[in-house]
Amino acid sequence: MKLLSSLLTSLEKQTARQYRFRGGIQLPGNKKGLETPIKTLSLPDELKLPLLDYSHRPLQALVKPGDAVSRGQWLAKGLASPATGTISDIQHAPIIHPGGLNANCIVIRTRSDAEPEAQAEQEKKTGVAANSKLTAGTQTVTPNIASIKGLGGAAFPLLDKINALGNRELTTLIINAAECEPQIACDEALMQSHAIEIVFGINHLVALTAAKRCIVAIEDSKPLAIEKMLQAIEASNLTKDADTNTSLVKIELKTIGTRYPTGAELPLIKVTTNLDITRNMHPTDHGILCVNVATAHAVGLIYKQQFADSRVITIAGNNAAKPCNVRVRFGTSIEHILAQTENLAAIDQSTIHCGGPLSGFEVSQIDLPVTAQTHCILINQRQKPATPVACIRCSACADSCPAELLPQQLHWYAQANDIERCTELNLAHCIECGCCDLVCPSAIPLTATFRYAKSQQLALTKQAQQAAQAEVRFESREKRLAKQEEARAQRLLKRKEAVASNKSAKQNTDGIQSALARAREQAHNRAQARRNSKKDL
Amino acid sequence: MFTVMLALLPGTAALAFVVSPAILINILISIVVALILESLVLVLRSKPVARSLSDGSIVLAAWLFALCLPPLLPLWQLVIGAAMLTLLGKHVYGGLGQNPFNPAMVGYAVLLVSFPQTMTLWFAPDALNQYTFTELLNFKLNPDALNTIISATSSTTNTTGFDAFTQATPLEQVRIRRLLQPDLLNSSAQLPVRAFDQVQMQTSPQAFEATPDGTVLTTPVSVAWPWVSSAFAIGGVFLLYKKTISWHIPTSLLLSMCVLHGLHSLLTHLPALSVAEAVFYGSAVYAAFFIATDPVTAATSQAGKLVYGTGIGCLIFFIRAFGGYPDGIAFAVLLMNLCVPLIDHLVMRATCK
Numbered sequence: 001m002k003l004l005s006s007l008l009t010s011l012e013k014q015t016a017r018q019y020r021f022r023g024g025i026q027l028p029g030n031k032k033g034l035e036t037p038i039k040t041l042s043l044p045d046e047l048k049l050p051l052l053d054y055s056h057r058p059l060q061a062l063v064k065p066g067d068a069v070s071r072g073q074w075l076a077k078g079l080a081s082p083a084t085g086t087i088s089d090i091q092h093a094p095i096i097h098p099g100g101l102n103a104n105c106i107v108i109r110t111r112s113d114a115e116p117e118a119q120a121e122q123e124k125k126t127g128v129a130a131n132s133k134l135t136a137g138t139q140t141v142t143p144n145i146a147s148i149k150g151l152g153g154a155a156f157p158l159l160d161k162i163n164a165l166g167n168r169e170l171t172t173l174i175i176n177a178a179e180c181e182p183q184i185a186c187d188e189a190l191m192q193s194h195a196i197e198i199v200f201g202i203n204h205l206v207a208l209t210a211a212k213r214c215i216v217a218i219e220d221s222k223p224l225a226i227e228k229m230l231q232a233i234e235a236s237n238l239t240k241d242a243d244t245n246t247s248l249v250k251i252e253l254k255t256i257g258t259r260y261p262t263g264a265e266l267p268l269i270k271v272t273t274n275l276d277i278t279r280n281m282h283p284t285d286h287g288i289l290c291v292n293v294a295t296a297h298a299v300g301l302i303y304k305q306q307f308a309d310s311r312v313i314t315i316a317g318n319n320a321a322k323p324c325n326v327r328v329r330f331g332t333s334i335e336h337i338l339a340q341t342e343n344l345a346a347i348d349q350s351t352i353h354c355g356g357p358l359s360g361f362e363v364s365q366i367d368l369p370v371t372a373q374t375h376c377i378l379i380n381q382r383q384k385p386a387t388p389v390a391c392i393r394c395s396a397c398a399d400s401c402p403a404e405l406l407p408q409q410l411h412w413y414a415q416a417n418d419i420e421r422c423t424e425l426n427l428a429h430c431i432e433c434g435c436c437d438l439v440c441p442s443a444i445p446l447t448a449t450f451r452y453a454k455s456q457q458l459a460l461t462k463q464a465q466q467a468a469q470a471e472v473r474f475e476s477r478e479k480r481l482a483k484q485e486e487a488r489a490q491r492l493l494k495r496k497e498a499v500a501s502n503k504s505a506k507q508n509t510d511g512i513q514s515a516l517a518r519a520r521e522q523a524h525n526r527a528q529a530r531r532n533s534k535k536d537l
Numbered sequence: 538m539f540t541v542m543l544a545l546l547p548g549t550a551a552l553a554f555v556v557s558p559a560i561l562i563n564i565l566i567s568i569v570v571a572l573i574l575e576s577l578v579l580v581l582r583s584k585p586v587a588r589s590l591s592d593g594s595i596v597l598a599a600w601l602f603a604l605c606l607p608p609l610l611p612l613w614q615l616v617i618g619a620a621m622l623t624l625l626g627k628h629v630y631g632g633l634g635q636n637p638f639n640p641a642m643v644g645y646a647v648l649l650v651s652f653p654q655t656m657t658l659w660f661a662p663d664a665l666n667q668y669t670f671t672e673l674l675n676f677k678l679n680p681d682a683l684n685t686i687i688s689a690t691s692s693t694t695n696t697t698g699f700d701a702f703t704q705a706t707p708l709e710q711v712r713i714r715r716l717l718q719p720d721l722l723n724s725s726a727q728l729p730v731r732a733f734d735q736v737q738m739q740t741s742p743q744a745f746e747a748t749p750d751g752t753v754l755t756t757p758v759s760v761a762w763p764w765v766s767s768a769f770a771i772g773g774v775f776l777l778y779k780k781t782i783s784w785h786i787p788t789s790l791l792l793s794m795c796v797l798h799g800l801h802s803l804l805t806h807l808p809a810l811s812v813a814e815a816v817f818y819g820s821a822v823y824a825a826f827f828i829a830t831d832p833v834t835a836a837t838s839q840a841g842k843l844v845y846g847t848g849i850g851c852l853i854f855f856i857r858a859f860g861g862y863p864d865g866i867a868f869a870v871l872l873m874n875l876c877v878p879l880i881d882h883l884v885m886r887a888t889c890k
Contacts, residue, residue: 392594393634393835395838398837398838406837409837409885
């Protein structure tokens, strides 16, 4: 009987673990050489911060060149200064972007001697004691929470994410620690070295959002991170057991299978809760929130009265001399990072790739500032890109697509610039994971095509919006003009009526007419005389 | 493409061994003709020749096409077929990835409707074994020489003419055999007996040779044919293992065909092919794994593939059971190729809401 029940429970565990999302690919891990502890870089002399929000919309600067700024001060809405110093310039400079775009950037000349001062200031400013008791829902939102951006790759502001819930109850808070892409190990390194701080942050997040359940999902390829996290979570759960007053839920740890891209939001929700989110729904509609583990750590930092203006970046790639994980301030240039980590040697023979090997993209220069989105820099051997050949409609791309799209059809229409059809085929739901690129036997750059099509789509919607706006304006103008015209016609009519009524009263119009005729004759004669005198000359 | 070629090797070897090495001549010549014509077209369309040729698609198409042909098909007809495959099957639509119809089947269908007599001329097993490779080549170049040989053989073996040496396609032979077997006709009311007969027939075709029912039965249907089909099946399983093809098309094709053949043989009072015969004595296995799975001309989605495979399976059955052609693979595949855009569209509409 005992055997049977233990068998059943193990079976339950097995089946519980075997939720699978559709599509995706099995990839070799390849995270060698990243076991070293996280290095913290020295503060660079110059930080460059693009004035853009997470979806590359421009931000209005709140400072001007010459201003002195302190660490944590708002430079723009949602953009806190990562260091104390002076604004030396606001310039148009290249940023990390798949299309190699330029954007307005705030350049800060930093003062490293002001660092302890800024820290003391921060502790004074935020009155929340680190060890105050947590109860769900009563947690105050300190202003610095607004500076936290999602560190999973999209850099979506954390507060906006929480606010998207609205009045709905948060049934499940999922802490995304899957880190499914090969070669990236920044979250793994963070979990190995800062598990307690992460759990501290998670508890604050739970308190902040009043979550009913909290699951930390880690891929089974990270045993050490799982072990460390498990220890920290158990310790935290024990204190919750001891404290009968707390209403905080216990944190659950879920080991999930290694399959790319489990770390993406919808696959992760499917894998952890077996919930399929349909196309027109949002996770928040189901009361689910996914927060990256590094973001949870940043929350912990804020509640420990520190700053959340840095992130861990993985430096890897087959040409990286010293693969490592480094903590860098936002706005640090890639060049500075590579120089400090001694990876600058083979740079001439290498390509620099920002983001993971699948979801990332190549950048053409290294003088680019890193942002919250940059989780990985790959230094790869320069390779001749494979020449794409014709699509043979093998549909391997569709089979591997975690968003259940038809990449081959999308590619077809994107090439023909038929953006409307792309929209019909749910182009917007492409998460740009790069699975299709990897499986394509014809080496067609599908993701790049989709990025292009998306930009076209964006341009089209903008155009449509502008057209709609112009139409509204035009219509209101027409209305206004018609109104004016009507008013004028009315006025004229009134005047005419008035004139007509006067006509009968005053019969002296003939006199006026004859006077006008005389005046005209005089003018004519004068002109004649002038012409004659010119002829004489 | 190269994995598919590798998978074709056992089937090709079996076919060359069972029928005649002349099959290899067919393959070689059609590949050469197709390569030359493709190069020509690529030059005319100012496309990179070496890069386009190196994908191996035309070699594979020509190979697949040649495998369907009878061994001693006259050379000029073979050349016409290979030319149709390259030009009409592939390049009029814009080359690789653009063609709606399976090129190999286009070439085969053109030959089948143009030269029905030579295209259905198969040979008794071992009949060609006495000839050397050069003699076989000579037959292909010079159809008259072949006719002389055939009549000479007929006189020596003392059988009535052409049929001692030549045969219809293997599947047709089985079918005719069925028609001429009175025992089977009588026993069609008694299913158990009939089933027994079928088993007996498959296991020992020689048992039927003794029956003095006419010329067709004097030549045995080769037991080797199932071996050829099995060799192709091995290649197909290899492709499945390598994930070059998905299971959807072969499974749905063979399953639907078997179900219909099974129902037909159960329900009809006329003699019909048994399920095993339908699978192993035609080119159904070959078509299921190598022809229908051509990604360019097949449906793309998994659901679409199931519909597509089932459609081919059903059409094969209907053409065999009620149509004029003995096998009907080519027309079944081409007809379903025609339906692929519709299938894809409907599946897309169902899934992309």
